[in-house]
Amino acid sequence: xxxMPSRVELHPRGRYQGASLGYAAxxxxxxxxxxxxxxxxxxxxxxxDLRLHRLEANIQPANKASLALARRLxxxxxxxxxxxxxxxxxxxxHERWSITAPxxxxxxxxxxxx
Numbered sequence: 001x002x003x004m005p006s007r008v009e010l011h012p013r014g015r016y017q018g019a020s021l022g023y024a025a026x027x028x029x030x031x032x033x034x035x036x037x038x039x040x041x042x043x044x045x046x047x048x049d050l051r052l053h054r055l056e057a058n059i060q061p062a063n064k065a066s067l068a069l070a071r072r073l074x075x076x077x078x079x080x081x082x083x084x085x086x087x088x089x090x091x092x093x094h095e096r097w098s099i100t101a102p103x104x105x106x107x108x109x110x111x112x113x114x
Contacts, residue, residue, distance in 0.1 A: 016054075017051075017052055017053040017054065018052055018053055018054035018055060018056065019046060019050075019052055019054075019055055019056070020055075020056050020057075020058070021039075021042065021046075021055045021056060021057045022057075023035060023038065023039060023042075023057075023066075030065070035069055036069060036072070036073070039069065039073055040073070043055065043073065043099070047101040047102065047105075051101075051105075051106065052101065053100060053101050053105055054098055054099070054100045054101070055075075055098065055099050055100075056096060056097065056098045057070055057075060057096075057097045057098075058081060058084055058085070058094040058095070058096055058097075059094055059095050059097060060087075060092055060093070060094055060095075061080075061093060061094075061095055067095065067097075070097045073099070074099050075097040075098060075099045076097065076098055076099065077095060077096075077097055078096040078097065078098055079095070079096050080093055080094070080095055080096070081093065081094045081095075081096050
């Protein structure tokens with residue numbers, strides 16, 4: 001077991017100006033607000049520092065705590081992705097949730113004009 005109570009990851013994607021967001025809380029830290037705090041910081045970093053436009057989180061439908069967290073932070077439900085990830089020997093469905101940067105949004109100036 002890790003000594004980290006939780007983990008938050010951003011996986012950015014180039015011109016898409018977005019990222020896939022992954023996070024996990026380990027049982028001893030559940031219900032202590034670590035994920036709310038960590039994801040709030042991740043959102044701020046993604047939108048303010050990295051200047052991303054959109055984040056996605058893919059959540060297993062049975063993970064009620066994670067679904068509630070996504071809703072609470074302002075993510076919108078976009079749909080079901082059947083057989084999205086291979087976990088513990090089986091393909092698992094995931095709900096796709098997203099959030100976009102607050103307006104006005106400015107792209108990273110290092111990107112070339114299209």
